[in-house]
Amino acid sequence: MNDVVKSLSPRLIPAADKSDDRPTREEAEAAVRTLLRWAGDDPQREGLLETPKRVAKAFKEFYSGYEDDPKDVLNKIFAEVEGYDDIVLVRDIPFYSHCEHHMVPFYGMAHIAYYPTKGVVGLSKLARLVEVYARRLQTQETMTAQIAAAIEQFLEPRGVAVMIEAEHMCMSMRGVQKAGAMTITTQFTGAFNDAAEQVRFLTLVRHGKA
Known part of the structure; x- marks a missing residue:
């Protein structure tokens, strides 16, 4: 592990x-x-x-995510990718979740990248993985770490990058009532611990090109 x-x-x-x-x-x-x-x-x-x-x-x-296991989502790897070992990125994955502190929604976009070793997983599976963890009582920080950990455990890549951008209704509709404020969380492992790789990831997320 x-x-x-x-x-x-x-x-x-x-x-x-x-x-x-x-x-x-x-x-x-x-x-x-x-x-x-x-x-x-x-x-x-x-x-x-x-x-x-x-x-x-x-x-x-x-809260259907409690019934799902990320292992089942990431259980099929396509090894025949003609030696491809560069970054795989799926950005702008929409999600809806619920804050575990007030049980009100938070929602936004998730961006996931990894460097494959054994092969690649179906792109829709990364979106499905986001759903597994979003459909539970959550904090954004925990959800970010869960997604990265699942990819690390089941795909064993050279590195994982996860970024989540979300608006929290517990901040928009109650408390300070600041609608539109966005929270950003990130998790980097392996090759993405390198600052240059983080810049590349963020550039691809923001602009769609290296």
């Missing part, structure tokens, strides 16, 4: 995110009714009667 994966807490390991004591759907719907009452509304009024069911269903979609 590489140093990046070993340095991560159990919070970032996929198996550690899965619980064996999940409440029933009925218990989840009852919890929603409690929150509606706490907010000051009546869960028995017409407009809210079906809300607990809708919220429970939405939660299954919002």
Whole structure:
């Protein structure tokens, strides 16, 4: 196991995110009714009667990443790439996630690059990997580290670069209420620890050319 994966807490390991004591759907719907009452509304009024069911269903979609394993996403490598070993970059991958502190959305773009060794993974798989981690209660910093660690562990590349740009509703619609403020996080491993490689990555992300 590489140093990046070993340095991560159990919070970032996929198996550690899965619980064996999940409440029933009925218990989840009852919890929603409690929150509606706490907010000051009546869960028995017409407009809210079906809300607990809708919220429970939405939660299954919002947090479907808990059911997914990044190993399954990155399990097929294409080795026949005619010796290609330069940078592979997928930029502008849109995502929607939820802050684990307030359970409100944050959303933006992810950019992922790596230097292949054994071969390359299907480009859509990198977008799918972002979804695996975005569809969990998250912090942007953790999500950035998770994506890089998964690529390191399962593709064993010469280096990984991940950058995420996102707007957080916990900052835009509550608290300081500063809409439009963007948060940027990065994670570099291997070859991308070199400053020149980081500049190349950021140039490709910003301008689409070296």
